[in-house]
Amino acid sequence: MTDETSDETRNREREPDPATGPRSHKPVVVVVEPETPGNVGTIARAMKNFGLYDLKLVNPPKFDPDGEAYGFAGHAREDVLPNAETVTFDEIVENFHTVGFTGITNESSYSHDRFPFKTPVELKEDLKTVDTKTALVFGREGKGLSNDELAQLDEVASIPADDRYPILNLGQAATVTLYELRELTVEETQLPDVEHARADEAELDRLYDFFAEFLDASQFPDHQRDRAELMFRRLFGRAHPTDREVKTLLGLVRRANEQLREREELLDELGYDDRWNQ
Template sequence: MARHMEPVIILVRPQMGENIGAAARAMLNFGLTELRLVEPRDGWPNPRAVAMASGAAGQVLDRARVFPTLAEAMFDIDYAYATTARGREMTKPVLTPATAMADAHERDARGERVALIYGPERAGLENDDVARANAIITVPVNPDFPSLNLAQAVLLTGYEWSRDRLPNQPAPHGRRPDAEVPATRIEIEKLADHWENRLDEAGFFFPAEKAPGMKLTLRNLWARMPLTRADAQIFHGMLRQLIRRN
């Protein structure tokens, strides 16, 4: 039976605690929680990593394991992807994050344990590190500036791993309850009446023989607009304010 396990994130010789914390946040954004560290420069645990992880992502750091070498960190890994922007002389598949994570899902379905390997911030993975991976992930970015920071690289691959499990559209949040509710026909009729009456008082429908056609056109305009209740309230408020200023 397939194990269906998330990829292991391996940070090789990370230099700054803040970057480890930011990587942990990027991991948890997409449900990744298994972090392994190889020779972190400033030791472990690192209070700066905890501060940057901010809240729930601290659980990723709490579970993080430290290893003296990359080979030891890969003790249970069946297939590994090394992330690097630099060209290599080794013969390995070179994949985008999307194709790599599609491949990783297939391997996971077969019961293989996969890992994503990221190098230190300043210079990236060394050839000896890349040699231990089965494939290379390279992000297709601006060739004049291909550098990504550690958390960005983790975020991109994490997103591609979880993309098929995410909602098709972001859930709205932080809005008033009526912001997404369509206006009813009665609400639109009242809005149309409000504007027609005020425009009539202002002499907008001129000359008189054209007034019926102008009102019909305006009424049709309101009916065509996909208004929410919040939209209707804004239009009422705009008109009231204009009347007050006059």
């Protein structure tokens, strides 16, 4: 192996895997001719929620520092919104792999202005395999992106919604999209990696034993016992209860068993028939 070949191999080893490794380019968000400052603030906030900071605006209105845009932006008023860059539509087309978003898609493949299209989930899966400068392009509140604008973009995406009212508010559409793309943009969330630890099997077995005692103490019909025990086991097998949850249930079932035993002894002392065992 030559030194040149060795260098090439080492360089390939250092390159991140586009599907799993860190991405050198996070998507930028572009809003074309926004009309409502509050929507731009909402988008800026959603961007910060999901790890994006590069906002580009085509022909935006002026933003009052005390107005809706900064009011709706939350903490994104500190960085995303004030650093937003004013650009032209042509600049975005020339410098980025572009994805335009629309609420209305063609119903056939005869026109490609709005077809084929991807959902945000499909877009996420596709972008996992590449590492390129991508622009997510959102249109105007009233009429979105025109067919002429969509024709200049590389891909079209649309959020699935009820066909009786498929058009989302601009801020909502951006928020839904960025949420679905979060695996590409957020390295770590505030949520723990593991939702909870399942209780030890020994503790679950104790619970199953207590339940069997409960069936005895409550004089549950013998011909239904096997099914009841199996259903109880299957229920907790699917639920993945925590240790604390199982301990709480153990205490409850143990208490119920003790009360049922005392009731049985009291009935015997008083000579009463047990109407539940007739």
